[in-house]
Amino acid sequence: MKATLIESHGGLDRLLYQEVALPQIGPTDVLVETKTCGLNHLDLFVRKGELPVPIPLPRILGLEVTGIVTQVGSRVNEFREGDRVAALCRVGCEKCEYCLRNQENLCLKSRSLGMTLDGGYAEFVSVPSKNLVRIPECLSFLEVSGAPLSGLTAWHMLMSRAALRPKESVLIMAGGSSIGSFAIQIAKALGCRVFTTVGRDEKIEKAYRLGADFVIQRKKQNVLQEIRQLTEKRGVDLVFEHVGQATWDQSIDCLSRNGRIVTCGAFTGSEVSLDLWKLFSKQISIIGSYYGTNQELHDLFQFMEEQKVFTIIDSVFPLNASREAQAVLENEQHFGKVVLEVH
Numbered sequence: 001m002k003a004t005l006i007e008s009h010g011g012l013d014r015l016l017y018q019e020v021a022l023p024q025i026g027p028t029d030v031l032v033e034t035k036t037c038g039l040n041h042l043d044l045f046v047r048k049g050e051l052p053v054p055i056p057l058p059r060i061l062g063l064e065v066t067g068i069v070t071q072v073g074s075r076v077n078e079f080r081e082g083d084r085v086a087a088l089c090r091v092g093c094e095k096c097e098y099c100l101r102n103q104e105n106l107c108l109k110s111r112s113l114g115m116t117l118d119g120g121y122a123e124f125v126s127v128p129s130k131n132l133v134r135i136p137e138c139l140s141f142l143e144v145s146g147a148p149l150s151g152l153t154a155w156h157m158l159m160s161r162a163a164l165r166p167k168e169s170v171l172i173m174a175g176g177s178s179i180g181s182f183a184i185q186i187a188k189a190l191g192c193r194v195f196t197t198v199g200r201d202e203k204i205e206k207a208y209r210l211g212a213d214f215v216i217q218r219k220k221q222n223v224l225q226e227i228r229q230l231t232e233k234r235g236v237d238l239v240f241e242h243v244g245q246a247t248w249d250q251s252i253d254c255l256s257r258n259g260r261i262v263t264c265g266a267f268t269g270s271e272v273s274l275d276l277w278k279l280f281s282k283q284i285s286i287i288g289s290y291y292g293t294n295q296e297l298h299d300l301f302q303f304m305e306e307q308k309v310f311t312i313i314d315s316v317f318p319l320n321a322s323r324e325a326q327a328v329l330e331n332e333q334h335f336g337k338v339v340l341e342v343h
């Protein structure tokens with residue numbers, strides 16, 4: 001089969017499009033013919049070798065897989081050939097207290113497609129059957145292509161961790177990112193008042209079209225001043241953070257009394273300062289959030305079906321153009337998901 005892999009860490013030229021052996025499946029695995037593989041910032045970190053975990057090389061990249069079941073292991077009963085599926089990238093150990101509680105996102109020994117296991121920049125990928133979720137018939141592969149990682153992470157943050165409620169006000173950082181575009185749609189469908197930030201003029205209109213009530217151009221406007229003005233100095237109930245160091249202080253300052261901030265990422269840096277006076281005097285809650293669970297991906301698909309929430313596609317590339325696709329992500333030109341369409 002064809003696949004794009006890395007043999008060493010570094011720039012875009014390390015992405016090699018090659019013929020490789022078809023993956024072997026074990027008794028509880030499923031061989032999935034890849035339809036789409038969504039790109040994520042994590043792919044860039046894996047390629048550059050900038051993650052705290054060592055990446056065994058060579059490695060086929062790609063964490064966000066959808067496709068069709070083509071072969072099932074001898075002990076797999078829940079899936080059969082032809083099923084349309086999406087794969088959760090994190091593979092739990094099935095033994096630790098978190099896995100046994102169906103919180104496999106917190107597994108201490110988890111492995112991940114596209115990082116410590118081969119991923120979806122390939123025509124076929126081997127996935128444990130417990131990591132698969134059926135895609136509803138009425139949703140296309142492209143429509144769900146950003147759901148298994150970006151969408152699921154946003155869903156877990158808003159619904160499970162922050163328990164967002166209708167009519168609350170929420171500030172979604174970087175609304176043009178794939179996770180941000182999911183968060184805007186989910187929050188809007190819930191009936192919230194949605195503020196978001198973008199870094200380029202051409203993204204303003206797109207964010208409004210997604211349902212944002214107010215879009216702030218962060219390079220031309222002061223985000224804190226705008227939020228204070230738009231909320232009559234009150235601030236927002238929830239800030240949806242995934243940017244990190246560059247925006248943290250401002251995100252805290254945008255909160256109302258009893259406000260909460262939920263964060264899942266830190267691609268601009270993870271070291272931040274915290275003024276405890278602000279934390280206790282405003283009764284702020286800081287909530288960490290990490291990926292999501294199999295059940296939540298089921299729930300997200302149902303929500304997407306009912307509420308007409310879809311992956312916002314920025315651009316689609318063939319498997320042999322992963323360098324071009326990653327360059328789009330690296331240059332932050334995109335609005336929504338950059339996708340490899342494999343079959």
Ligand SMILES: [Zn+2]
Pocket residue numbers: 092093094095096097098099100107108109110
């Ligand atoms: Zn575990």
